[in-house]
Amino acid sequence: MKQLNKIKRVAVELICLLYVLLFIYAAVSKLLDFENFQVQLGQSPLLSAFAWWVSGLVPIMELGIVVVLAIPKWRILGLFASLSLMTLFTSYIFIVLNFSAFVPCSCGGILEKMSWNTHLVFNVAFVGLAVVALVWQNQISIENTRFKIIQPLVKSISIAIVSSVGIMTILFLSSEDLMQRKNPFVRRYIRRSIELVHSVDLKFNSYYFSGYNQGTMYLGNYTDPLRILSIDSSFKAVKGIEIDFKNRNLPFRSVKVLVRGNYFFLIDGSVPRIFKGSIEDWKITEELKGVPNFTLAEPIDSTSIVFRNNTGLGAAHILGIFNSNQSSKVEYLPTLLQKQIDGIFDTDGMLLFNAELGRIVYVYFYRNEIILADKNGTLQQRQHTIDTISNAKIKVAYLKEGSQRKMSAPPAIVNANTATKSNLLFVESKVPGLYEDDAMWKQAAIIDVYNLKKNTYVLSFPIFGVKENKLQSLFVTKTHLYVILGTNLKIYELKDILRKEMINGMCSHSHL
Known part of the structure; x- marks a missing residue:
């Protein structure tokens, strides 16, 4: 019996030593590269919202446990703390692998070269070692009348394990709600959400996206407004198309061509005129008469257009709907855009129409707001981008006794470019979040x-x-993201996590 107790005592010492070495290495690694550790936690699917305090708490806890394990009379407490912390880590990995929307990069340090499944086995082994050490330490302590231990041991171990799993589950559920709905501005970068599949040199930087139909992308050209470039789904057949338009004497200043389904629209809000034709022959066959001046316009259907102009109160921006089939062709929507400073610059933004949702979408340039309205212009919801800039940071100068307005300082742009499809909205942000690399920006x-x-x-x-x-x-x-960078057209394939989110709104379980 004495020999067996001696073996157990040595084994407990070795297990404690293993934990001491593990936690010292892990804590020191985190502290030496603390900024990177904080960034990694910021990209975690479970701990993104809590990265600031968790990044500091974890190495402190690890070093604290090391101290407790090193003091013989506190060893039981140290082993319970080791068991609880390792159970937390194990629960984290299990939830990441089975319930999170994505699997992040490695945690670094001693486990950097391990796969996530190997991480799980490694942690489970250490949980087992902690349990064995507690059982044997308990048996040794019973023989030592100087030592009293919490009884019963099995109940105490079970409470420690269940509590740790519960804490990590609560953190996961809370983090998901905070990240998705109450984001404290921590971005979640997911590798392989898109993949570059093709790049085309357009030679000129005057192209814009006109639209897409049945596998063909159409590009307009600001400097040659009646010429359209079509690119098929193989990305090899690039063809120039000339729009057949007879009335070229109109004083056009800002012509744009928009392809929607089988129709194309030739629009210029300064004239103002909107013409329509079929992409089968690219001939102008109809004019939607009675449209007011506009600065932005987006087709809703073959006869309706949502537009923006500055005929609001005090020459402010206002949205409206034009319908060529109605006797009262124009209906203004004065409550959609909300003035903060001048009603012009502070309400500037991007106008889109999401055909799948049947929603008008307006994204402000200088604040974190997204406006959703139905086809009739009825407000459905005001959503927000994840940054915290709710008020436009701009300065406006009034010239010629207030008849002219100009920006008196460079504005703080929040959102720069947008695109929408199905239930998804893609927004180019200009505001860095927490734990982000300046070099990447x-x-x-x-x-x-x-x-x-x-x-x-x-x-x-x-x-x-x-x-x-x-x-x-x-x-x-539904399958690709198209990007114009300077003179280059880049085509990215949407990977499963985005395709599934687009289809049913549920994130996929994808590995990186």
Whole structure:
């Protein structure tokens, strides 16, 4: 019996030593590269919302446990703390592998070279070692009348394990709600959410996305407004198309061509005129007469257009709907855009129409707000991008006794480019979040993805190449994201996590 107790005592000492070495190495690694550790936690699917305090608490706990384990009379307490912390880590990995929307990068340190499944086995083994050490330490302590231990041991171990699993589960559920609905501005970058599949040199930087239909992408050209470039789904057949338009004497100043389904619209809000034709022959066959001046316009259907002009109160921006089939062709929507400073610059933004949801979408440039309205212009919801800029940070100068307005200082742009498809909205953000690398922001445009149907933030990803070229425009289909960077058209394939989110609003369980 004495020999057996001696073996148990040595084994407990070795297990405690293993834990001491593990926690010292892990804590020191985190502290030496603390910024990177904080960034990794910021990208965690479970702990993103709590990265600030968890990043500091974990190494402190690890070092604290080391101290407790090193003091013989506190060893039982140290082993319970080791068991609880390792159970937390094990629960974290299990939830990541089985319940999170994505699997992040390695945690670094001693486990950097391990796969997530190997991490799980490693942690389970250490949980088992802690349990064995507690049982044997308990048996040794019973022989030592100087030592009293909490009884019963099995109940205490069970409470420690269940409590740790419960804490991690609560953190997971709370973090998901905070990240998706009450994000404290921590982005969730997911690798392989998109993949570059093709790149085309357009030679000129004057192209924009006109639209997409049945596998063919159409690009308009600001400097040659009646010429359309079509690119088929193989990305090999590139063809120029000339629009057949006879009335070229109109004083056009800002012509744009929009392809929607089998129709195309030739629009210019300064004239103002809207013409319509079929993409089968690219001939102008009809004019939608009676349209007011506009600065932005987006077709709702073959006869209806949502537009923006500055005929609101005090020459402010206002949205409206034009319908060529109604006797009263124009209906203004004065409550959609909300003035903060001047009603012009502070309400500037991007206008889209989501055909799948039947929603008008307006995204402000200078604040974190997304407006959703139905086809009739009735407000459905005001959603927000994940940044915290709710008020436009701009300065406006009034010239010529208030008849002219100009920006008196460079504005703080929040959202720069947008695209929408099905229930997803893609937004190029200009505002860095917590735990983000400044070097990446100099080389890439950051795209945030939102689920409009669920009013949630989904994920973010970088588009590299902006150091040399500005990201000019975005367009998204059910399978691909199209990006114009300078003179280059880049085509990215949407991976499963985005495709499934687009289809049913549920994130996929994808591995990186």
